[in-house]
Amino acid sequence: MSAPVHVVVVYQSLLGIYGDQGNAAVLRRRLQWRGVDCTVTFAEPGVPLPDDAQIYLLGGGEDGAQVAAVRELLADGGLHRAVDRGAAVLAVCAGYQIMGRSFTVGHDDRTVDGLGLLDVTTTRAQTRAVGEILTQWEGHDGDEAWLTGFENHGGRTVLGPTAAPLARVVHGVGNCGDGTEGAVAGSVIGTYPHGPVLVRNPALADHVLRLGTGLDLEPLDVPGLAELRAERLAAVRAS
Amino acid sequence: MSRAGRGLRLRLATLAGSLAQWASRAAGRGSGTSIRGRLIMKVDPGALGKLLTGRRTVLVSGTNGKTTTTHFLGAALSQWSQRQAPPPGVVTNADGANLHHGLASALSAAPKAQFAALETDERVVPDAIRLGHPEVVVMLNFSRDQLDRNHEIKRLARDWRDALVEAVEAGPVVVANVNEPLIVWAAQSARKVVWVDTESVWTADAVLCPECGTVLSRTEPGEAGDGGEGGEGGDWSCSDCGLAQPEASWLVRGTAIVGPEGDRWEADLGVPGRFNIANAACALAGAVEMGLAAEPALVAMRSVRAPAGRFAVTEIAGVSARLILAKNPAGWAESLPLAASEPIVLAVSSEAADGRDISWLWDVDYEQLAGRPVIAAGPRAWDLSVRLAHAEVDHRCIPDLAAALAAAGPASPDQPVDVVCTYTCFQSLRRIGGLS
Structure with missing residues (x-):
């Protein structure tokens, strides 16, 4: 039997205030329920980040936590090594912003250098984007192309030439009001929605699993998920 | 404005508030305390x-x-x-x-x-x-x-x-x-x-x-x-x-x-x-x-028993229920261990007073309920149901609050069904149970 798939939650204490650790729970169960072992490590600042995992997850957090996370991750270097050898990364909201070239924090909109793993730049938006968001996943169709979530961010994220949008906005704000949401470069995905996003969008969860592991995954039926997706899509379309 | 003038304005504001409260009560729109306060602040900021x-x-x-x-x-x-x-x-x-x-x-x-x-x-x-x-x-x-x-x-x-x-x-x-x-x-x-x-x-x-x-x-x-x-x-x-x-x-x-x-x-x-x-x-x-x-x-x-309905036992859909409020992950961490009944009803909502984003469900340790019968209820019951499925907690999903309680019965006042719920569900249940 092969070694378990290793998923690392990067700094839950700093980038975990919006329930995004649910993305790890979903990846673990979607493997286990198909008979594949999975280990989830909650890596914290001050301890070397495991650099042998297949998938890394970052979530949302406050300004001060973003600055602390960047400082720790740059000093550690493990995430950069993992991306270099093709590990998958899903970075949500504040985690998405720090993956970029730079972002702004604090009352005085101080610019902070990011990790430089995605070609995006984030500045302060005039108004905060808060609410249900519905997008269409680039390159996908049918029901799985609808990506549903809840966005809550004060950033305007602009994509550079070497990043492609993850999705097109149907309802909500997304990156900066230009109709794009999220960013993709190689095996790195950045996106704004919580929900958590992999809970509400199982096709995206399986996509991240395939990106990280190369496994061939059979369809999986999770009770209640069809009802939840139908309800969320109806709610956003009615608003 | 003179001191006497300031006092007069407050008296007028209070009178206006009292009248509005009286009208609200007479119209059967609840206690009227909210409209009373709003009017007072409007007449005298x-x-x-x-x-x-x-x-x-x-x-x-x-x-x-x-x-x-x-x-x-x-x-x-x-x-x-x-x-x-x-x-x-x-x-x-x-x-x-x-x-x-x-x-x-x-x-x-x-x-x-x-x-x-x-x-x-x-x-x-x-x-x-x-x-x-x-x-x-x-x-x-x-x-x-x-x-x-x-x-x-x-x-x-x-x-x-x-x-x-x-x-x-x-x-x-x-x-x-x-x-x-x-x-x-x-x-x-x-x-x-x-x-x-x-x-x-x-x-x-x-x-x-x-x-x-x-x-x-x-x-x-x-x-x-x-x-x-x-x-x-x-x-x-x-x-x-x-x-x-x-x-x-x-x-x-x-x-x-x-x-x-x-x-x-x-x-x-x-x-x-x-x-x-x-x-x-x-x-x-x-x-x-x-x-x-x-x-x-x-x-x-020590004489405080059910502050604003918290921990109150009331009858809902013919079933005795104890209402336990939990508004956020810190609150759920404290409240969930108090729930002792079989089954337990969990009810969640995402109105403005609750917070519109319900992602916090994934920061609550529902895994501790594994092996116990649970009913997921409330307007966001399907989010909770999917959360419980990932925690491998067997449960039924019944969004309607009264129907969920009916399914949780029978229960008597000395052994009520524990209902752990978010604020809006808590207030709805208080109303259904005649507590407010």
Whole structure:
């Protein structure tokens, strides 16, 4: 039997205030329920980040936590090594912003250098984007192309030439009001929605699993998920 | 405007509020306290300051425990007042209406009461300090809650801190929970602080030093090692700027409260849960700062049973139900272990008062319910159902609240079904159960 798939939650204490650790729970169960072992490590600042995992997850957090996370991750270097050898990364909201070239924090909109793993730049938006968001996943169709979530961010994220949008906005704000949401470069995905996003969008969860592991995954039926997706899509379309 | 003119305006505002309340009640639209407060503030925008002036006031704020702590203080002050001749009188917003107009509504209904115990929304605390010159402010805790509205809890703490700095020597005595770094940072600037070690163990919302942004160091719970009096919560400190957990004069130790002179009382409260012992310790410290004797104050606090419906047992769809409120991950961590019935009903919602984003479900340890029968209910029952499926908790999903309770029965008042629920579900169930 092969070694378990290793998923690392990067700094839950700093980038975990919006329930995004649910993305790890979903990846673990979607493997286990198909008979594949999975280990989830909650890596914290001050301890070397495991650099042998297949998938890394970052979530949302406050300004001060973003600055602390960047400082720790740059000093550690493990995430950069993992991306270099093709590990998958899903970075949500504040985690998405720090993956970029730079972002702004604090009352005085101080610019902070990011990790430089995605070609995006984030500045302060005039108004905060808060609410249900519905997008269409680039390159996908049918029901799985609808990506549903809840966005809550004060950033305007602009994509550079070497990043492609993850999705097109149907309802909500997304990156900066230009109709794009999220960013993709190689095996790195950045996106704004919580929900958590992999809970509400199982096709995206399986996509991240395939990106990280190369496994061939059979369809999986999770009770209640069809009802939840139908309800969320109806709610956003009615608003 | 002259002093007499100011008083006249407040009298007019109160009259208008009373009329609106009467009309609202006559129309069968509930108690009318909200419309009363709104109208008073509209007719006299300075009403809140005027209504507070001249009273001896204690404010209670924080993310969790405000309502129960205010009920504790209200009970202690009321019983004390009744023993005075003549009784000075106590006003409190027992219903939990804690914004500007809620405070104004409660105060205007008791113009002669010399004492006020007021639950105060976190956002209203700075105004209440500036306008009302409270004698004591009880600061309980800060945790993430309604993040769609309060994006950064540090900002609330900064506003409290600024209001205390501005008030300087005219400011209140602050009763503050040492286990909460943000509370300590906000309270530090008060002219006098009474520190309470509540032994609270929820640390997930206080990772960074509020002063300098460094990751805080923590000793493990029970590691403190000073002859058994070390708290279970573990101490915190910042290795960079030196901000650290202050030494407390009031302590929670297990089921007991220890006072500054070393007196030890079993809490023996009428409401369950460790967090309510923490709330009672803070209330008791506040009562003593208001001039009350500790022992009779605690005796009075023991009479609090179902503050604004919390832990009330009522009949819903023919089934006896005990209502347990849990608004955020910190609240669920405390409330979920109290639920003992089979099955347990969990009900969740995402109205404005709950926070529109329900992602926090994934920060609650529902895994502890594995092996027990559960019913998922409320407007966001499907989110909860999927969360429970990933926790491998067998459950039924019945979104309609009354139908969920009907399915959970039968149950009698001595063995009610425990319903742990978010705020809007809690209020709906109180209405269905005839409690409000």
